[in-house]
Amino acid sequence: MRILIFDSLSRKKQEFIPIDANKVRIYACGPTVYDYAHIGNARMAVVTDLLVRVLKKKYKKVLFVSNITDIDDKIINESEKLKIPFKELTDKFSKIYNKEMSSLNVNTPDIQPKATEHIDEMILMIEKLIKNKCAYVMNNHVMFNVKSYKHYGTLSRRTLEEQLEGSRIEIADYKKNAGDFILWKPSKDQQPGWNSPWGRGRPGWHIECSAMSKKCLDTPFDIHCGGVDLTFPHHENEIAQSCSAIEPNSEPEHFSKYWFHNGFVTLNGEKMSKSVGNIQLVNDLLNKYSGETIRLSLLSAHYRQPLNWTKDILEQSKKTLLRIHKNYEKIKVNDFEAFDIKKNEFYIEFLESLFDDLNTPRALSIIGKNLNHVTTKNQEDKQKIAHATFEALNLLGLYSNNKRNIHFDDSLIEKLINERNVARKLKNFARADEIRQNLKKKNIEIEDTKEGTVWTKLK
RNA sequence: GGUGCGGUGGCGGAGAGGCUACGCACCGGCCUGCAAAGCCGUGUACACCGGUUCGAAUCCGGUCCGCACCUCCA
Incomplete structure (x- = not known):
C-alpha cells in the first residue's frame, strides 16, 4: 500500500519513498518553552505524532526528532520578568510541554534535542557558512547573506524582491540585505551567552534546527514538519543555511526530501495571538x-x-x-x-x-x-x-482502557445500580430516577440494556 | 502590493467529471416504566457568473467574500 503525502516544496501530493527504507527519518520544529502550550502547539504535535504512527505501520524503523527551543529572546524576556534563571524557566516548561502532550497521547520523539546542548554544532555550521562565503560578520553579529543562495524563496514561492516590497522592517545596521538573518548575536553581560569566535553571544533562531537535524538525522533526511506559518522565514532560512553548509547553492532537496506543513488553529476564524488574548491553553482544556x-x-x-x-x-x-x-x-x-x-x-x-x-x-x-x-x-x-x-x-491514539476513572469507587456505583434495579422491579420509578439523577451528578451515565444496566463515566 | 489556502446541506467535515461520504442536530416510527442507546425511515448541499462536456460541486476563465504569510509565531 502506498503512502501519499502533500509536499509543500513541490506543492503536490506525492508518493512517499524514503531515502533509506530501513530507516525513515523525520524532523519537526518543536516548541519554544517559556509558557504553557496552546492548542496550536498541540495540533502540530498531534499531527506529526500521527504521521509517525502511520509511517510505522509501513516501515519498521522510523526515527523521529523534534527539538526544544530553550534559548531565545522571548525566553530571556520572560525570565527577566520573573527574575528567575532562564534555565529554570525552560526546564519547567519543557517538562510541562511533555506532560501535556502525553495527556494527548502524543508519543515522545525518539530524540528531543535542546538548542543549548548543541551550541558547538551551531558554531561549527556558522564557521562553515562563513568559509563558504554565505555568511558575514558585521557589528558583532554573524549574518546569513540571502543573496548568496540562489534557491532562496523556493519553499515559500517568493522572490527576494517580492518579500522586500511588503517588508515592514527597516534594514538594521548589521545587515547587508533586508532579508539577511542572524546566525549569531552578541549577549549583554547579564544575558545568557556562550563563547564563540565572534565573542560571547547566542545563536539566532533558525540555526538550531539546521544544526540539530544534521546532528541527529544527517542530511538529507525524509520529512521536515512544522506549522504553515514557519514556511517563511524559518523553513526558508533553514534550507538556505543547511544547503549552503553542504555546498554553496546546493538544492533544497539536499536538506529534506519532503516538507510537511499543518494548518492553523483559529478562534472565531482568527489566528490566536497574545495581543488579542484569544489563546487556548492545553492546560486549561485538560481541566474540562x-x-x-x-x-x-x-x-x-x-x-x-x-x-x-x-x-x-x-x-x-x-x-x-x-x-x-x-x-x-x-x-x-x-x-x-x-x-x-x-x-x-x-x-x-x-x-x-x-x-x-x-x-x-x-x-x-x-x-x-x-x-x-x-x-x-x-x-x-x-x-x-x-x-x-x-x-x-x-x-x-484515541483508545483508552482507563475509561473507568480510578477516582470513583466502582463498588459504590454497582451498589446504587443494584438498588435502582430493585426499585424498578418494585415499580418504584421515582426512587429509580432519583438514583439515576444522583449518578448523573457524579458524571456517571447509565443505560438499561438487555444484558443489564451498564454505566459510563463521562468526561 | 506580493505569495499561498479556502468558500459544500442547520452545524462540523470528506470527496474531486456520472455511483451525490460520515458525524452532530432536526423530523416520523419501532423499542423502553421513563431515559439513554440501538434499529427503520425522511428532508435540506456544493459562493456567484460564464465556458468545456452527453453529463460539472468536481475541469477552464472571470467576479465576490474569508483566512494566513511577507514582523515573533505551531
Whole structure:
C-alpha cells in the first residue's frame, strides 16, 4: 500500500519513498518553552505524532526528532520578568510541554534535542557558512547573506524582491540585505551567552534546527514538519543555511526530501495571538476535557485545513468518542489473535484513508460507518469490526482502557445500580430516577440494556 | 502590493467529471416504566457568473467574500 503525502516544496501530493527504507527519518520544529502550550502547539504535535504512527505501520524503523527551543529572546524576556534563571524557566516548561502532550497521547520523539546542548554544532555550521562565503560578520553579529543562495524563496514561492516590497522592517545596521538573518548575536553581560569566535553571544533562531537535524538525522533526511506559518522565514532560512553548509547553492532537496506543513488553529476564524488574548491553553482544556477528546477535535479536520476551535467541536468530539467506545464495547469480542488484521477489509479501508495524506476525517467516518448498524451484522463481521476498531483507535491514539476513572469507587456505583434495579422491579420509578439523577451528578451515565444496566463515566 | 489556502446541506467535515461520504442536530416510527442507546425511515448541499462536456460541486476563465504569510509565531 502506498503512502501519499502533500509536499509543500513541490506543492503536490506525492508518493512517499524514503531515502533509506530501513530507516525513515523525520524532523519537526518543536516548541519554544517559556509558557504553557496552546492548542496550536498541540495540533502540530498531534499531527506529526500521527504521521509517525502511520509511517510505522509501513516501515519498521522510523526515527523521529523534534527539538526544544530553550534559548531565545522571548525566553530571556520572560525570565527577566520573573527574575528567575532562564534555565529554570525552560526546564519547567519543557517538562510541562511533555506532560501535556502525553495527556494527548502524543508519543515522545525518539530524540528531543535542546538548542543549548548543541551550541558547538551551531558554531561549527556558522564557521562553515562563513568559509563558504554565505555568511558575514558585521557589528558583532554573524549574518546569513540571502543573496548568496540562489534557491532562496523556493519553499515559500517568493522572490527576494517580492518579500522586500511588503517588508515592514527597516534594514538594521548589521545587515547587508533586508532579508539577511542572524546566525549569531552578541549577549549583554547579564544575558545568557556562550563563547564563540565572534565573542560571547547566542545563536539566532533558525540555526538550531539546521544544526540539530544534521546532528541527529544527517542530511538529507525524509520529512521536515512544522506549522504553515514557519514556511517563511524559518523553513526558508533553514534550507538556505543547511544547503549552503553542504555546498554553496546546493538544492533544497539536499536538506529534506519532503516538507510537511499543518494548518492553523483559529478562534472565531482568527489566528490566536497574545495581543488579542484569544489563546487556548492545553492546560486549561485538560481541566474540562479528556486528552482523547482534545485529540479527536484536533484530528476532526484534515491537517492542512484551518481548524476553527470552538466549544462545539469539543462537545461533538466528546459525544463521538463516547459513541464509538460504547458501540465498540457492546460487541462481544472473542479473540483478536484468531484474525489477521492485514486481511481485515474494514481495517484496510481505514488504513488506506490515512495513507492518503493523513485523511483523518475519512478515517473517522469509516470507523463510524462500520460501527453503524453493527448490532444487525453477522458474528464474523462483528468480530472483524471490533478488531478493526480496536486497531484503528490505537493507531489514532484515541483508545483508552482507563475509561473507568480510578477516582470513583466502582463498588459504590454497582451498589446504587443494584438498588435502582430493585426499585424498578418494585415499580418504584421515582426512587429509580432519583438514583439515576444522583449518578448523573457524579458524571456517571447509565443505560438499561438487555444484558443489564451498564454505566459510563463521562468526561 | 506580493505569495499561498479556502468558500459544500442547520452545524462540523470528506470527496474531486456520472455511483451525490460520515458525524452532530432536526423530523416520523419501532423499542423502553421513563431515559439513554440501538434499529427503520425522511428532508435540506456544493459562493456567484460564464465556458468545456452527453453529463460539472468536481475541469477552464472571470467576479465576490474569508483566512494566513511577507514582523515573533505551531
